[in-house]
Amino acid sequence: MAELATIARPYAEALFKAAAGVGVEQIQQWLDAFAAVASNEDVLRVAQSPKVNREQVISLFAGLANGDVPNLVSNFLGAVVDNDRLAALPLVAAQFRALVNDKDGAADADVFSAFPISDAELQALRPTLEKRFGRKLNLSVKMDEALIGGVRVIVGDEEFDTSVKARLEQMKAALTA
Template sequence: MAELATIARPYSLALYQAAGNQAESAAQWLDDLAAVAANPLLLEWASSPKVTAEQVLDLIVGLFEEPLPELGRNFLRTVIDNGRLAVLPEMALQLRQRIHAERGRADALVRSAYPLDAVALAELGQALEQRFGRPLQLKVELQPELIGGVRVSVGDEVLDLSVRARLDQMKVALTA
């Protein structure tokens, strides 16, 4: 959604600049905050006029075993004060993209019909890094409707090696 991306951009840029060489650790706690903020019940509760920003901050910070660093606490306070809690997942995504771009890496979403074991995932990762020409951070999602194989998305590039894609290609070829 373009609107969320537009709203998230200045926040992720500001956090990236403020974190400096601690950007990787900031991305980790921001991912955790984004996961919490993705909860619709929390968002509904936080948007209630009866709930103060300090209550929202205390609840979210209280969910974590390790204390949030001061930068994280200040960032979260700013996000809550500006009513942007729902945009945290997009902020986390944009921060990761900035870090990866700086380091010449990219995120790769691997959709697989079946769970991949560690060895298969490592081999797939090496092959994909050669194919895309840069180091990749793999994230795996199960998608049984692929029937077999994988579908890989790196940025706006998609490599579809699934059985479903091949069946669709065969269907087109046979009906043409």
């Protein structure tokens, strides 16, 4: 895995520099879509077939990502295909997101909840979480019914757990100590 990360870094940095004038948010969306496509083993197998040419692979990715691909993204994807680096696309997307976050002074946060969280509730939670973690957060919600209630937030290697499950485990530890 470290080898792919080493391979992905120069691609992410080059795309980040090239995207500075275009808008990194749009590029990030395309890159995330391509990373999802490249995560599929069947797609990688087809793309590596000697019977499939460069334009067909780019067309395949564009078709699966649903849209007209900007020239910058198409050229980038062409370079990735030419160098047989499609397997590294998910890591390129992650490293590109890290570069965007560093530029913005932000971080990605996964909010785990036992129940669906509305956008209004998420926006109400945002200031508390940003104060707690000391930076702007890009929040994404994931369901985890095992939490019973409350939320668990993970930002990088930091965790903030206010779930009922965590509180029950704390009470259990206190009672058995």
